[in-house]
Amino acid sequence: MDWVVTVMLALGLVFFTGAAVGILRFPDFYSRLHPAGKMDTLGSFLMLAALALQELSHFTLDNVLVAVKIMLIVVFYFIASPTATHAIVDAGLRAGQGAWHKPPGERP
């Protein structure tokens, strides 16, 4: 069990690191929201699920309750986070923020 928890935590960290790098490195508003929206969601899912598993490794009623609460956080995060990203993109479009294009003549 400990191994599963450790691997999930590490994977979550990898996703969070990817999200941070993506936010810094991507060229414009919309593409920056891409790592922020997707990788944060997956990273927090992995980390919170790992915490819930860790709670379940000592199987008592209290621990199960805590694990269920953690998984509830995951459920609401999964609903709210993509919606928030969607709302930000929507607001950007309405406010007239243009999308980034590769400058002409630049090598891919």
Next chain:
Amino acid sequence: MKLISLALVVLLGGLFMAATADFPDWGDPASPASVHVSPRYIEKTMEETSVPNIVTAVLADYRGYDTMFETAVVFTAGVACFLLLRRRDPRPGPERIYRHQATGVIVEMRHKPAKEPAGEVFARIDDDWVPHDLIIMNVCRLLIPFIQLFGLYVIAHGHHSPGGGFQGGVILGASIILLALSWDLRTAMGRLSEAATGLMSAVGVFIYAGVGAMCLAMGSNFLDYEALGPLMFVDPVHARSLGIFFVELGVGLAVMATMVLIYKNLASEGRLDQGL
């Protein structure tokens, strides 16, 4: 003038820095606060109030008088925002704007119609910023009941875990503000009207002060919840716990209503007719 203010700032800042040097170290067990008051609370809270969360007990019971006026400050802030921002003069521009739901055609009306058109054919919209996004609207509609349930849980569970009236009230108020953000101000006003917010923020403070006055009427000190025991048919220790719960309800009500009141006035330039 600037030189004088600079000199004053430097002088007072220097005094402040010099004074902080005399403070006890952070977490110093020999500091005055840790010697007299804190051990008393830590040792006696459970047997005197049966509330496991000492912070809640100190906030709403031992220092309940303080917290009552904090609630009054919240109420006063709401009233001040209302008095400063609320206005009655009509907005310039068209009186009403509608979107024809099936085609997306926008209709402007110079005068207020005698009868509001049916909502499923023509929907009223704002004149400047009209978010109309199915995903956001429906996800928020789905989430708001859970947010409000969590707000009630935070208010009621303040005895056992971090939380209480202020925090829970803010969560409840935020849920109404989320409704106003994701739909529009009129929808939120339909759920919680201006009169309701004003009344609720006053009633919240009234509940708090009323619980205190009730203790006075039962022949005890102001906000000494022990006196309420005979009214609620519980022993004095549980009466303290229940008294804390009642004042937390009042705080929650006042904070929620005041937040919504301030938001409505800020979002609509005080006209409360449209806005996010």
